[in-house]
Amino acid sequence: MTRRQVREAVIRLVYMSDFRSKEGLSEAFELTLENSGLPEDEEDISSKVKAKDRKEIEEKASAVIEKKQEFDDLIEQKTEGWKPKRIPKVELSIIRVALYEVLFENLDKGIAINEAVEIAKKYGDSNSGAFVNGILARII
Numbered sequence: 001m002t003r004r005q006v007r008e009a010v011i012r013l014v015y016m017s018d019f020r021s022k023e024g025l026s027e028a029f030e031l032t033l034e035n036s037g038l039p040e041d042e043e044d045i046s047s048k049v050k051a052k053d054r055k056e057i058e059e060k061a062s063a064v065i066e067k068k069q070e071f072d073d074l075i076e077q078k079t080e081g082w083k084p085k086r087i088p089k090v091e092l093s094i095i096r097v098a099l100y101e102v103l104f105e106n107l108d109k110g111i112a113i114n115e116a117v118e119i120a121k122k123y124g125d126s127n128s129g130a131f132v133n134g135i136l137a138r139i140i
Contacts, residue, residue, distance in 0.1 A: 001053045013061035015093040078139045
């Protein structure tokens, strides 16, 4: 899997965590792997995901989910008028993952913001990229 495919899989899990119990996330994890952007003609897509990628996705998603409240508090402190519950869940998940990458993985903030913006354009509406860029620029 590419770095972006791994990142998108993590974002999907973080997104699903807002709607599922912790126990339900293992099922969501398998569904995420099945829809990870790999070729559709593969017989068993989840078996094609390397063990290293599976581990990275699961560990990173768990770490982001564990720190969701910390990220939400940071969003509330650094942005004016944007409480996490007002932010669409897709964009919020993208922002949380980008914050994790910058604050805990020491990913360059420019790279993290660019990746978040590109993913927001793909999964959100026409304004999502600009919105995610604005929020992240205020925070990091």
